[in-house]
Amino acid sequence: MTDLAPLRRALLSVSDKTGLVELGQALAARGVELLSTGGTAKALRDAGLNVRDVADVTGFPEMMDGRVKTLHPVVHGGLLALRDNDDHQAAMEAHQISPIDLVVVNLYPFEAALAKGAAYAEMIENIDIGGPAMIRSAAKNHGFVTVVVDVEDYAAVLAELETHGGQTTYALRQRLAQTAYARTAAYDTAVGTWMAGEVGQPPRRRTFGGALAQSLRYGENPHQAAAFYTDGSNRPGVATATQHQGKELSYNNINDTDAAFELVSEFDPAQGPACAIIKHANPCGVARGKTLKEAYGRAFDCDRTSAFGGIIALNQPLDAATAEEISGIFTEVVIAPGAEEAARDIFGAKKNLRLLTTDGLADPEVAALAVRQVSGGYLVQDKDIGRITVDDLKVVTKRAPSEQEMADLLFAWTVAKHVKSNAIIYVKDGATVGVGAGQMSRVDSTRIAARKAQDMADAMGLPAPLTQGSVVASDAFFPFADGLITAAEAGATALIQPGGSMRDDEVIAAADDAGLAMVFTGMRHFRH
Structure with a gap:
């Protein structure tokens, strides 16, 4: 291994042709011999470059619809041979193998096929075999060989060739080798994860892959390093959004913006405007309205104090009237x-x-994985995409909810899904009026939400608490009647909860005594 390694022979085989011709021209201008295959060779020849087919080097034509073309000792021997090892050099001479000093491969577009929902047979044909093999061979021998898997690294290689008279440094080759192994790992992760879904059972080994989107200044706190990676799914959201103005998003901005957008995406824009305001990953106001401006105003009125410096998500394109209203308070995103x-x-x-802006909402029913690291491992589960309709509900009290109460109960239940447990949500006329989140006791969440609603009523000069005439959602069952009684005392008239407590009969009896309507969902929405 030497610091500077000459680059005399290059093998280029890419699916993404961006920058290919310019790279080929720059290499050819330095006298580098170009080897290539298929469409890559054609693109280079069409640009007037002299290219040698890999088939001419190996003595075997491409076969089996291109499945076999670079899997040959002449290719891999040229990549793996140690230039300072006499035995390796003797083997190369004996078998007429010439060294390959640069490999440029960016793999079949498996992730793109996955993103568009390609059929099984097409997915299989987009699994690259020869490409990863060449990448791994070149990366292993980075003491002598330069490997490039990303278009954005073309410039760095060309700059080094210019600086060092047609040679690359070990530091660059080492960095590119790491990038190469990470790329093949992410690629195989995409294939393995897809096949796990097709098989329909948890894989024996689980891996996760992503592409660096942004190096962050820090994580949740300044002493924590952080970065943002995307999974290539192209699902509308913070990962695929266009940023029109403002400084870079922080770790907390990204986390909270994702929470806000996932929540507001639950509300079909065809059924009217909706707005969600998030603070520290919890909703502090969610509402529908006749206009987007009204939806924002009603969400803001749930908790004006917490909304300061928050994240706002809308389910319809932002208009001027709403933008003017939002401009009245400091907002992060x-x-x-x-x-x-x-x-x-x-x-x-x-x-x-x-x-x-995202050019669409995130489909709340698309299956995905939720991953959390624990000491010594990972917890992996399906993302919570559970939803209910009126037909799923069971009325358990003497009084059934009115039509308006039922609409508010379903709204509150949707919001509760996105609030940290223990979650209690008060809703009135399609808007949250009190949110209790993340408490160790469910009754405490009920009291906190009611108290915040009372504080807002006092600040707005209203004679009655905002919770008067509201409905309540609880993300899990009431273990005792105390939480329900607290909600009734705050003015609630109806409740929605999963049911399933050993004391359900006691809780139902308390609801009947208070004249409340209550429905069971049979579904829980814990969110830790």
Whole structure:
């Protein structure tokens, strides 16, 4: 191994042709021999470059619909041979193997096929075999061989060739080797995860892959290093959004924006505007409205104090009237499916506000994995995509909910799914009026939500608490009647909860005594 390694012969085989011709021209100008296959060779020849087919080097044509073309000792011997090992050099001479100093491969587009929902047979044909083999061979021998798997690294290689007279440094080759192994690992992760879904059972070994989207200044706190990776799924959200203004998103911004957008995506825009305001990953206000401006105002009125410096998500494109209203308070991020030009102009005066647009909502019923690291391992589960309708509910009290109460109960239940447990949500007329989140005791969440609603009523000069005439959602069953009684004392008239407690009869009796309507969902929404 030497620090500077000459680059005399290159093998290029790419599915993404971005920058290929320019790279080939730059290499050819330095006298580098170009080897290639299939469409890559054609693209280079069409640009007037002299290219030698790999088939001419191996003595075997591409066969089996291109499945076999580079899997040959002449290729891998040229990649793996140690240039300072006499035995390796003797083997190369004996078998007429010439060294290959650069490999440029970016693999069949398996992830793109997955993202578009390709059929099984097409997915199988998009599993690259020869590409990963060459990448791994070249990366293993990075003491002498340069390997490139990302278009964005072309410039770095060419710059080194210019600086070092047609040679690359060990530092660059080592960095590119690490990038290469990470790429094949992520690629195999995509294949393995897809096949696990097809097989329909937990895989014996679970891996996770992603592409670096952003190096973050720090994590949740300044002493924590952090980065943001995307999974290539192209699902609308913070990972795929366009940022129109404002400084880079922080770790907490990304986490909270994702929480806000996932929540607001539960509300079909065809059924009217909706707004969710998030603070520290919990909703502090969620509402529907006749207009987007009204939906924002009603969400804001749930907890104006917590909304300061929060994240706002909208289920319809941002309009000027709503942008003007939002501009009245400091907001970290606004995310929406789109934004009118007039709205963008209004936000243009708020340099610290980040505006993100997504060109769509996140489908709340798309299956995904939720992953959490624990000491010595990972907890992996299906993402909570559970939803209920009126037909799923069981009325358990003497009084059934009214039509308005039922609509509010379903709204509250949707919000409860996105609130940290123990979660209690008060809702009135399609808007949250009190949110109790993350308490160790369910009755404490009930009291906190009611108290915050009373504080807002006092601040707004209202004679009655916001919870008067509201409904309540509990993400899990009431273990005792005390939480239900507290909700009734706050003015609630109906409740929605999973049921399933040993004391359900006691809780139902307390609801009947208070004249409340209550329905059971049979589904729990714990969120830790």
